[in-house]
Amino acid sequence: MSEVRGKAALAKAAAQIMNRLTTNEKNEALLALADALVEHRQSIIAANAIDIDRGRANGTSESLLDRLKLTPDRIQGIAEGLRQVAELPDPVGETLETFERPNGLRIEKISVPLGVIGMIYEARPNVTVDAAGLCLKTGNAVVLRGGSAALESNRRIVEVLREALAGTALPADALQLVEDPSRASVDEMLKLNGLLDVVIPRGGASLIRNVVDNATVPVIETGAGICHTFVDESAAYDMAADIAFNAKVQRPSVCNSMETLLVHEAFASQHLRTLADRFLAADVELRGCERTRAILPEASLASDGDFATEYNDYIMNIRIVDDLEQALRHIADFGTMHSECIVTENAVNAASFLQRVDAAAVYHNASTRFTDGFEFGYGAEIGISTQKLHARGPMGLPALTSTKFRVHGNGQVRG
Amino acid sequence: MSEVRGKAALAKAAAQIMNRLTTNEKNEALLALADALVEHRQSIIAANAIDIDRGRANGTSESLLDRLKLTPDRIQGIAEGLRQVAELPDPVGETLETFERPNGLRIEKISVPLGVIGMIYEARPNVTVDAAGLCLKTGNAVVLRGGSAALESNRRIVEVLREALAGTALPADALQLVEDPSRASVDEMLKLNGLLDVVIPRGGASLIRNVVDNATVPVIETGAGICHTFVDESAAYDMAADIAFNAKVQRPSVCNSMETLLVHEAFASQHLRTLADRFLAADVELRGCERTRAILPEASLASDGDFATEYNDYIMNIRIVDDLEQALRHIADFGTMHSECIVTENAVNAASFLQRVDAAAVYHNASTRFTDGFEFGYGAEIGISTQKLHARGPMGLPALTSTKFRVHGNGQVRG
Incomplete structure (x- = not known):
C-alpha cells in the first residue's frame, strides 16, 4: 500500500x-x-x-x-x-x-x-x-x-x-x-x-x-480573488479613497485585496486625478481603460487579460464606467465571486449592488479586506470558500x- | 460555440x-x-x-x-x-x-x-x-x-x-x-x-x-445505496420481520431498500428459519454467510462481492454476527453511508448504533425505505445526497x- x-x-x-x-x-x-x-x-x-x-x-x-x-x-x-x-x-x-x-x-x-x-x-x-x-x-x-x-x-x-x-x-x-x-x-x-x-x-x-x-x-x-471596488457617482471622496486604498495597499498579496477599481465617470472627472496620485505615491502601478488614460496619461492600457488577472501585487486596474449597470456587468464578466464593494451615498444603488452581485461577500462602504474568519468573528478559519x-x-x-x-x-x- | x-x-x-x-x-x-x-x-x-x-x-x-x-x-x-x-x-x-x-x-x-x-x-x-x-x-x-x-x-x-x-x-x-x-x-x-x-x-x-x-x-x-438492517438479540420478532421485509420487498429497485440483513446470532438461532421462509415465499433469493447456511441450507454462499453489491432486486444477503460491534464493523466495511437500521429493544444498543453508524439516515425500529423527501415531509426532493x-x-x-x-x-x- x-x-x-x-x-x-x-x-x-x-x-x-x-x-x-x-x-x-x-x-x-x-x-x-x-x-x-x-x-x-x-x-x-x-x-x-x-x-x-x-x-x-x-x-x-x-x-x-x-x-x-x-x-x-x-x-x-x-x-x-x-x-x-x-x-x-x-x-x-x-x-x-x-x-x-x-x-x-x-x-x-x-x-x-x-x-x-x-x-x-x-x-x-x-x-x-x-x-x-x-x-x-x-x-x-x-x-x-x-x-x-x-x-x-x-x-x-x-x-x-x-x-x-x-x-x-x-x-x-x-x-x-x-x-x-x-x-x-x-x-x-x-x-x-x-x-x-x-x-x-x-x-x-x-x-x-x-x-x-x-x-x-x-x-x-478556496482562494482566488479578483475583487473590485466600485466608486459610485455619489461616493464621498474621503471614504472612497480610504476604502479603495485599503483594499489595494494594506496587504496586496491576499485574496480579498482589490485588483480593479471601477469609477463612475462623474466621480472620475472630478476626483480620479487626486485619487490616483495617492496610489502612485504608494508605488502602485496603474493600468487603465482608454477613458482612464485620458485623465491619467501615465497609466498603461489595461487589456481584458489584465482585468482577468489576480495580481496579488502593487498593480491595479482602473476602469471608468457610465453607471452602476456597467459596473455590475464588469464584475459579472471578470469577478471571481469572492468579495465586491460599492462605495456610494445612494441607498438604492447600494441595495441593488448588494442584491445583484453574485459573490461570497458584498460590501457597502467598507473595504473588501474584511472577508476573513477572524474579522467576521468566527475566531479561526480553514480558508475562504469561493x-x-x-x-x-x-x-x-x-x-x-x-x-x-x-x-x-x-x-x-x-x- | x-x-x-x-x-x-x-x-x-x-x-x-x-x-x-x-x-x-x-x-x-x-x-x-x-x-x-x-x-x-x-x-x-x-x-x-x-x-x-x-x-x-x-x-x-x-x-x-x-x-x-x-x-x-x-x-x-x-x-x-x-x-x-x-x-x-x-x-x-x-x-x-x-x-x-x-x-x-x-x-x-x-x-x-x-x-x-x-x-x-x-x-x-x-x-x-x-x-x-x-x-x-x-x-x-x-x-x-x-x-x-x-x-x-x-x-x-x-x-x-x-x-x-x-x-x-x-x-x-x-x-x-x-x-x-x-x-x-x-x-x-x-x-x-x-x-x-x-x-x-x-x-x-x-x-x-x-x-x-x-x-x-x-x-x-446521489443514489447508490447498500443499506443494512441489523436485527439485534433483543429485537421483537414481529417488528423485526416486518421492518426487514418492508426494507427488502416493498420496492427493491430503489436506493433505500435493504441489500443485507445482519442478524444477531441469538436471534438467528431462534428465528432466522421462520424469517427466511417469509422472504422465500416472496421469491427473494437468499445468499448467506457460512453460519447462515448452517440454518438455511438453501441459501447460496455470499461472497464479499455480494456484500458490496447493490442488487436493486429480489436478492438479499444474510450475515449472522456475534454482536453489535460486528454489525457496526460490517456496515463500516460495506455500507455506502445511505440508510442503516437497527431493530432492538435495547436502548443502549440503539443509541450506540445511531451515534456510531456514519450514514445519511440511521434508523431505530423503522424501515430504511423512509429515506425520501416526501416521507420526511420536505414536499419534494431533487435527489438523495450520499x-x-x-x-x-x-x-x-x-x-x-x-x-x-x-x-x-x-x-x-x-x-
Missing part, C-alpha cells in the same frame, strides 16, 4: 473514534498540543533551519523564507492559536432540526464531523498546526500534505503533535502527514474516494486549479461538519 | 434575472407551467409515442417502456407536482445570521440561489418537469441533460414549458435542454466551470460514477440554495 493510501486508511479508522469524543476531550487535547509545541520548540526550530538552509541554497527569495521561518515567538503564537480554537464552541452534536411525522417517526437532524479531511497546501508551516487544530476540534481526522519547502518543519511538528495526542483521549492516527514530496502523492490523494470525505486546497492559483481539475473526492475550492456548495466565504468551524438524520420509530414500515 | 456551452451561457445570463424574482412571481410561473403541460398533453403524448416506438423497436423491456410512457393521467400527476412545489416555502432570501462587529460592520448571511444547476439523468421524462420546477422555485437556472430514450418527450415538454415561461416574469432561458444525445455532451457539461455552479446526477451507478470521476464542476452525488458536503440525505428546496454575506459599513478599513 502506498504511503498516502496507508495513512488515509489509518485516518479513516481513527475518524470512527473521533466521532464519539466529548467537547472536553477535544479541548483538552488541543491544549496539550499547544503545550507540546512550546515545550519542543527548539527541536522544531532546528528542523525548520534545515528547510530554511535548503531554501536559501535553492535560491528562494528572502520574503518567502521569512514566511517559512519559525521562531520561539512565532511558535508561541501558533500555540496560542490552538488555545483559542479550544475556546470556540463545538459545532458537532447540535440538533439542527427535529420534527415528527404523521406516522409517528421522530426525525432529528444532527451535526456530525465530515470524517476525514485532506488538506493540500503550500509553504507556511503554521498552516500545519492551524489545520490540525480546526479539524480535530470538529471531530475530524485529517491527512495533511504540505509543501516540500517546509517538509522538515512539518515532519517535526506532526511528530510532536502525534506524541502529544498519545497522552489524550484522541487517537494519534487522526493526524497524518504525507511526507512524499512528489506530485504523485497529491494526485493520489485527489482520488481517494471512500477514504477522504473532502479535500481542501490552500495556496496559489495553480495548486487550486490542479485540485479542482483532478479531484474525484469532493472539493471545497464556491457555492457547502460553504461560501470565510469558513469557520461549522464548515467542517456535515449532518445526519436520526430516525426513531416503533415499527413503522412504508406502505 | 457548442450546443452545451451556448445553452449554459444563456442559462447563466438568465440566472442573473432569476436571482431577483419575488416568491409570487416564481409561484405564478410554476402554476402557468402546470397549466401548459395539461393544455398541451396531446402533443406531449404524441412526442412520447415516438420514444416508445423507437424503444420497442430497439428491444427495450416493457417494464422500462412503462416507466417512459406518458398518459393524460400521468401528465396530470406531473402538473400536480409543480403545483405542490408552488405551495412550498421559498428558501431564498432568508436572513440566516445577522451580527455586528466591534468596528460597526453589520453582517448578514442571506440564502441565495445556487445559480445554474446542471442535471444529468436517465429515462423518465417526469424528472424533466420535477427538476425544472424545483430549480426554478429556488431561483436557479437549469440545464437539463436527460437520457436519449426520452429525447422526443423531453424536447416537447421543454418546448411547452419555455413557451409558458415567456408569459411569466421568469426568463425562458432559465430552462435549457441539451438535445445532443451523445456522451460528448455530458462530458462537456462536467467541465463547464464558470457557467454551471453544480452538477447533480440522477440515475444508475455508472451514470453517477462517470459524473463523479470526470466532473470539475462541483457535484452533489456525500457529506453541502447536503446529506433527502434534499429538499434548501439544498438548492447557497449563501452570501452582505456587509454594511460606513467607511471601515482594515488596520
Whole structure:
C-alpha cells in the first residue's frame, strides 16, 4: 500500500473514534498540543533551519523564507492559536432540526464531523498546526500534505503533535502527514474516494486549479480573488479613497485585496486625478481603460487579460464606467465571486449592488479586506470558500461538519 | 460555440434575472407551467409515442417502456407536482445570521440561489418537469441533460414549458435542454466551470460514477445505496420481520431498500428459519454467510462481492454476527453511508448504533425505505445526497440554495 493510501486508511479508522469524543476531550487535547509545541520548540526550530538552509541554497527569495521561518515567538503564537480554537464552541452534536411525522417517526437532524479531511497546501508551516487544530476540534481526522519547502518543519511538528495526542483521549492516527514530496502523492490523494470525505486546497492559483481539475473526492475550492471596488457617482471622496486604498495597499498579496477599481465617470472627472496620485505615491502601478488614460496619461492600457488577472501585487486596474449597470456587468464578466464593494451615498444603488452581485461577500462602504474568519468573528478559519456548495466565504468551524438524520420509530414500515 | 456551452451561457445570463424574482412571481410561473403541460398533453403524448416506438423497436423491456410512457393521467400527476412545489416555502432570501462587529460592520448571511444547476439523468421524462420546477422555485437556472430514450418527450415538454415561461416574469432561458444525445455532451457539461455552479446526477451507478470521476464542476452525488438492517438479540420478532421485509420487498429497485440483513446470532438461532421462509415465499433469493447456511441450507454462499453489491432486486444477503460491534464493523466495511437500521429493544444498543453508524439516515425500529423527501415531509426532493458536503440525505428546496454575506459599513478599513 502506498504511503498516502496507508495513512488515509489509518485516518479513516481513527475518524470512527473521533466521532464519539466529548467537547472536553477535544479541548483538552488541543491544549496539550499547544503545550507540546512550546515545550519542543527548539527541536522544531532546528528542523525548520534545515528547510530554511535548503531554501536559501535553492535560491528562494528572502520574503518567502521569512514566511517559512519559525521562531520561539512565532511558535508561541501558533500555540496560542490552538488555545483559542479550544475556546470556540463545538459545532458537532447540535440538533439542527427535529420534527415528527404523521406516522409517528421522530426525525432529528444532527451535526456530525465530515470524517476525514485532506488538506493540500503550500509553504507556511503554521498552516500545519492551524489545520490540525480546526479539524480535530470538529471531530475530524485529517491527512495533511504540505509543501516540500517546509517538509522538515512539518515532519517535526506532526511528530510532536502525534506524541502529544498519545497522552489524550484522541487517537494519534487522526493526524497524518504525507511526507512524499512528489506530485504523485497529491494526485493520489485527489482520488481517494471512500477514504477522504473532502479535500481542501490552500495556496496559489495553480495548486487550486490542479485540485479542482483532478479531484474525484469532493472539493471545497478556496482562494482566488479578483475583487473590485466600485466608486459610485455619489461616493464621498474621503471614504472612497480610504476604502479603495485599503483594499489595494494594506496587504496586496491576499485574496480579498482589490485588483480593479471601477469609477463612475462623474466621480472620475472630478476626483480620479487626486485619487490616483495617492496610489502612485504608494508605488502602485496603474493600468487603465482608454477613458482612464485620458485623465491619467501615465497609466498603461489595461487589456481584458489584465482585468482577468489576480495580481496579488502593487498593480491595479482602473476602469471608468457610465453607471452602476456597467459596473455590475464588469464584475459579472471578470469577478471571481469572492468579495465586491460599492462605495456610494445612494441607498438604492447600494441595495441593488448588494442584491445583484453574485459573490461570497458584498460590501457597502467598507473595504473588501474584511472577508476573513477572524474579522467576521468566527475566531479561526480553514480558508475562504469561493464556491457555492457547502460553504461560501470565510469558513469557520461549522464548515467542517456535515449532518445526519436520526430516525426513531416503533415499527413503522412504508406502505 | 457548442450546443452545451451556448445553452449554459444563456442559462447563466438568465440566472442573473432569476436571482431577483419575488416568491409570487416564481409561484405564478410554476402554476402557468402546470397549466401548459395539461393544455398541451396531446402533443406531449404524441412526442412520447415516438420514444416508445423507437424503444420497442430497439428491444427495450416493457417494464422500462412503462416507466417512459406518458398518459393524460400521468401528465396530470406531473402538473400536480409543480403545483405542490408552488405551495412550498421559498428558501431564498432568508436572513440566516445577522451580527455586528466591534468596528460597526453589520453582517448578514442571506440564502441565495445556487445559480445554474446542471442535471444529468436517465429515462423518465417526469424528472424533466420535477427538476425544472424545483430549480426554478429556488431561483436557479437549469440545464437539463436527460437520457436519449426520452429525447422526443423531453424536447416537447421543454418546448411547452419555455413557451409558458415567456408569459411569466421568469426568463425562458432559465430552462435549457441539451438535445445532443451523445456522451460528448455530458462530458462537456462536467467541465463547464464558470457557467454551471453544480452538477447533480440522477440515475444508475455508472451514470453517477462517470459524473463523479470526470466532473470539475462541483457535484452533489446521489443514489447508490447498500443499506443494512441489523436485527439485534433483543429485537421483537414481529417488528423485526416486518421492518426487514418492508426494507427488502416493498420496492427493491430503489436506493433505500435493504441489500443485507445482519442478524444477531441469538436471534438467528431462534428465528432466522421462520424469517427466511417469509422472504422465500416472496421469491427473494437468499445468499448467506457460512453460519447462515448452517440454518438455511438453501441459501447460496455470499461472497464479499455480494456484500458490496447493490442488487436493486429480489436478492438479499444474510450475515449472522456475534454482536453489535460486528454489525457496526460490517456496515463500516460495506455500507455506502445511505440508510442503516437497527431493530432492538435495547436502548443502549440503539443509541450506540445511531451515534456510531456514519450514514445519511440511521434508523431505530423503522424501515430504511423512509429515506425520501416526501416521507420526511420536505414536499419534494431533487435527489438523495450520499456525500457529506453541502447536503446529506433527502434534499429538499434548501439544498438548492447557497449563501452570501452582505456587509454594511460606513467607511471601515482594515488596520
